[in-house]
Structure formats: C-alpha cells, structure tokens
Amino acid sequence: MATIKLRNVSFNYATPIRKSGLRLFESPQESNEEDLAVESSNGVKALDSVSLTIPNGQTFVIVGPSGCGKSTLLRVVAGLERNYSGQILYDGEDMQIVPASKRSIGIVFQNYALYPNFTSEGNLSFFFKLHQISDEETRKRIEYTSELMGIGFKQLLPRRPLTLSGGEKQRVAIARAIVRAPKLFLLDEPLSNLDAKLRVQTRTEIKRLLHKFGITTLYVTHDQVEAIALADQIVVMHSGRVEQVGTYRTLIENPLNLFVAGFLGLPAMDLFPSSPVSDGRLVLGEYAFPLPESVLPLLQNGQQITLGLRRETVKVFPEIESMNEVHLQAQIEAFESDFVHRTQTVFLRTGRFQFSGLCPLDMKLHVGQSVPVEINPENLYFFDTHSGRRL
C-alpha cells in the first residue's frame, strides 16, 4: 500500500506512434517493438502540470473527455512513460529511475491483455515464475486470490482465455493484477468491453474487492455511474490538466469552473449562453436574474457571465408562486416521464434559451404549450465566461 503523489507532472508525446493505435496501456513485457510506426507525432502535450495526492488505500477515479490525458496519467504513474517533468512519489520515494517492473503495481486493461497460450492459472502464476518465487508460495497466493475473487472463480483456473466470456476474462485479468499483492492498483476502463448487465456485475465485484483489499487505486473511466460507485474522490481532467478533485457531491454542488459544471452530473447542469451584467443583475433576453450580494463587488457592468441551472431547481407549474423566486414563461419542446422519481422532465425554451425542469408525473403536458416556471435564485450558478471560473 502506498500514498501516491504527483507534483507538477507534465508529459509530451514526441515518440513514434504505434501502428496498432494510440491506446497503448499495456504492460512492458507485452509491448512489441515491431509495432512502432515510422511516423512521429508533433509532440502532443498530454499532461500539463498535474499535481495530485492519492492517500494510502483510497480509490481515485479519473474522468474526462476522450483525449484529455487519463490513460497517459496512468501510464506515467505506472512508469510506462518515464520522460516526464515534475515528480512522482510513492510513499515519499521519487520514482523517476524506478522501472515499472520494480514498482509493485497491478494493472488491468480494457482489452484484458491475458496471455492466450496460458490457462487462467498460468496467467496468474506467470509473475511468480518470472521472479523465481517457489511453487508453494505461488500456490498459496493463487489460493488466497481465488477466495478473494469469490464464487465460481476457481472453476476458471484451468481454462484458457479463448474459452472464457468477456466478463470471465476480466475477472482473470483483475485476479492477475491482485495476486502479486501490489502496492498500487491501476485500472484503465476495465469494464468498457462488457455488455451492460456484466458491467454492473463486474463493477459491484470490483467495489467489493477494493473495499476488502484496501489498496491505493487509480481507475480511469468515461462512465460517471462507475465513477460515483467506486470513487472515494473523482479527478476531473480536461486538456491534460486536473480541473478539480473531490467527492461526487462536492463536484456537483461546488464546481470550480464551467468545465466541471458542464461535464459532471446526471444530467449535467444547463448552461445558458453568455450574457452581460447590468446594475447587479444578469440580463437574459427579457428576464433579469438578481446576482448574489457576495459576488456583486467582483463584477463590472457589461461583464459576460454564464448562468448555470440544475434541472431539480426549475419547477414547471409551481403550486404557490413565491415572491423570492424568479418567474418565467417558457414553451415545452419535449417531455419524458421518470417513473422512479414520480416526475416528468420537461425540456423548455424561452427566447433563445433552452433548459430543463421538473414537474409531477400526473401533470398533463403537451409540446408547444406555454407554461409558468419558477426558479429559486439561491440555486443559480454564475461563472465568469472569459475565465470559466465560478463566481
């Protein structure tokens, strides 16, 4: 187990690109020199001054759009990319000159990366053979790991990868990563090749394992549900930078900037087009939203502000009109029933502004209808459009 610290880590890809594609998260012994393409990339800045501390035993889940540097971050932490600037520390020890094979890490890839000619047991024992660890010790470790992996895992041990389903292959890949008792567990989109049902099952299994195992974990995914289910803390990345780190709740309630606000959330916040400040109010077409007292001193007339709004705070057909709320008239563009929460999601438009709100399930609606809408001004989010920072 280890505390992992990254200090101002930057990384550029200036090396040849592999013919087989850009997603190269594979263990070093599996990399294939012939796979190197002749063309060179122009030097892509994949990580830009990343600082991050993952406390011992915690699970940090990295989310962000495709190409934002999630896999690269894992590769750099694993030691598969060593040409970075800044520092990576495991329990205070600088890892710059420590090769990946000496870092006690367990890695799980999207594509399983199992050795096809070995049985599952062979895949699990490969590491021990490589390090000339006794058969007795190997047997004990495999036995312990099989127990940990739970029901039905032992039956997979004599089978080769070709005879296993996707879910079973991923269980073997996870077991192969933990059998060596790693200090650090790295998972790169481990569930994305599985169908929806298996994904949920395997996710629950990983959660159970992480809990039992208590091992420091970095987990890359583009699936927010996975992030919410597994993370102690979520790391939101964008263009090689860490935008914000926090629990899901913190990130949803207190996004630091426009990117986090527009990226996270099921659904993400509605963001209105940028609009100017006028005499302490935000002017949106024919409507003016009062700005909170706390931000007024920071604002200048004419400054461009982006307003963010969560669906839960927009009431369609409010029962009693309260004086303190902002009232609008909007047109229904579409609506959907949500039977679990006994509500309807209503997609609305007023002028050029599109947003969504909620109303009770039994309310009769039709497309094109003009409806009253109430918004609590205390639940509005204001962002400086230019810097993206939350005010």
Ligand code: ADP
């Ligand atoms: P993510 O995992 O978030 O999708 P990656 O870490 O794979 O993002 O990629 C980050 C950036 O680095 C992207 O712009 C990607 O195109 C680029 N990249 C990734 N691998 C290589 C490589 N081997 N050579 C050149 N550029 C790469």
